[in-house]
Amino acid sequence: MNIHTRETLKINEKGHLEIGGADCVELAARFSTPLYVFDEAYIRAMMRVYRETIAREYGGNGCVLYASKAFSCMAMYGIARQEGLGVDVVSGGELYTARKAGFPAEKIYMHGNNKLQAELEEALDAGVACVVVDSALEADRLEALCAARGKVQRVLIRINPGVEAHTHHFVQTATPDSKFGFSVANGDAARISSHVLSLPHLELRGFHCHIGSQIFEKDSFVLAAEKCLAFIADLKASCGFVCEELNMGGGFGVWYAEEDRMIPPAGYAEYLSALIGAVKAGCAKYGLKQPYLLIEPGRSIVAEAGVTLYTVGAIREIPGLRKYVAVDGGMFENPRYCLYGSRYTAILANKANEPAAERVSIAGKCCESGDLIGADMPLAHAETGDILAVLTTGAYNYSMASNYNRNLIPPAVLVREGEAEYIIRPQTYEDLTRNDILPARLAK
Numbered sequence: 001m002n003i004h005t006r007e008t009l010k011i012n013e014k015g016h017l018e019i020g021g022a023d024c025v026e027l028a029a030r031f032s033t034p035l036y037v038f039d040e041a042y043i044r045a046m047m048r049v050y051r052e053t054i055a056r057e058y059g060g061n062g063c064v065l066y067a068s069k070a071f072s073c074m075a076m077y078g079i080a081r082q083e084g085l086g087v088d089v090v091s092g093g094e095l096y097t098a099r100k101a102g103f104p105a106e107k108i109y110m111h112g113n114n115k116l117q118a119e120l121e122e123a124l125d126a127g128v129a130c131v132v133v134d135s136a137l138e139a140d141r142l143e144a145l146c147a148a149r150g151k152v153q154r155v156l157i158r159i160n161p162g163v164e165a166h167t168h169h170f171v172q173t174a175t176p177d178s179k180f181g182f183s184v185a186n187g188d189a190a191r192i193s194s195h196v197l198s199l200p201h202l203e204l205r206g207f208h209c210h211i212g213s214q215i216f217e218k219d220s221f222v223l224a225a226e227k228c229l230a231f232i233a234d235l236k237a238s239c240g241f242v243c244e245e246l247n248m249g250g251g252f253g254v255w256y257a258e259e260d261r262m263i264p265p266a267g268y269a270e271y272l273s274a275l276i277g278a279v280k281a282g283c284a285k286y287g288l289k290q291p292y293l294l295i296e297p298g299r300s301i302v303a304e305a306g307v308t309l310y311t312v313g314a315i316r317e318i319p320g321l322r323k324y325v326a327v328d329g330g331m332f333e334n335p336r337y338c339l340y341g342s343r344y345t346a347i348l349a350n351k352a353n354e355p356a357a358e359r360v361s362i363a364g365k366c367c368e369s370g371d372l373i374g375a376d377m378p379l380a381h382a383e384t385g386d387i388l389a390v391l392t393t394g395a396y397n398y399s400m401a402s403n404y405n406r407n408l409i410p411p412a413v414l415v416r417e418g419e420a421e422y423i424i425r426p427q428t429y430e431d432l433t434r435n436d437i438l439p440a441r442l443a444k
Ligand SMILES: *Cc1c(COP(=O)(O)O)cnc(C)c1O
Pocket: 067, 069, 070, 088, 111, 210, 212, 213, 214, 249, 250, 251, 252, 296, 297, 298, 299, 300
């Protein structure tokens, strides 16, 4: 039986899939489908594991920033605030959403490889903790804006330590080809550091790096930390700069399908421990003061907390080739298969005890042949009207959704102790045309 049974998911006595104590078949009946469902307890458990690991192993000298691009909505900022986290934002829209939810600006870090002038102004006006600088242009723009406002802004510089990590492996890149960050290897990171240090309205606090996402290899985090500390030591030797803050980004992997490691929330402490161990060891090796440590997990906090529920529609069997099970969602609410060929696990929520009898492709309803939620997925025998649950859809699904084909972006509910409530209400057709303008000459 190919079900991912853990604290968030289980099969109840009716043989229905449950998430966070709520019956998925009942959720589908009450809220309709497609529907994003999030388990609040799982989200909070993940946030606590990271926060407590920093408290225990690094004397609390650090902060967990929720990488809000994974799933940004006001309720998520509310949970992060209650759990004592900070957040990172990468756009004016994410910043606006966080602020509207009452998230304190002094715990917001502003990212982005090409922040717009307007976004920099919004960040300064809000009073964010730190801007993570990713280009000389941005440093100069920020300096001018701060000078005009008579204020000094704390900044980090995004560096590229030359470690690039993917799901199950990592590579060290000598000449990094990335749109993000200043390369340590070619001297860019040292050059931008002296430039920023020369700007009177920017206070350089330290460095940021983020080596990738969906990473299961502890060694990749360890190597990245070692390389960052070697760079920080070199810079201290060459210009006396003392690094106060080190932000090691996110990237911890999650379980999507058979080939992935299944890690319970408590297990993520090991990943962070390995990273913290490397930071401490590097500081000891080079005689550096231990910097304030930040991490930015996004996916690992929210991905496994989420499932998407669909209703099965048309079923098309092409003998000897493939069976398509069409659902009422698709690339407009989960574009990850189309973007990356991502793999997922699906289960019929109303027949959760039935063994996966066949392999099917789950098709969306968009006008694209490539519009699949997944190909060749093990599934019990599906019939029209069944409720299909796709697991591990909490991250990078809603946040990447669109209105392609003028489909409505599904609503989201948050489940707590078996009770569900909307955190994102359903869109309406009126929402789709709200910003459309029909010039009078085209209306006749
Ligand atoms: C995407 C991103 C993260 C979060 O990565 P996850 O894999 O979701 O944990 C953190 N920091 C930065 C700068 C990012 O771009």
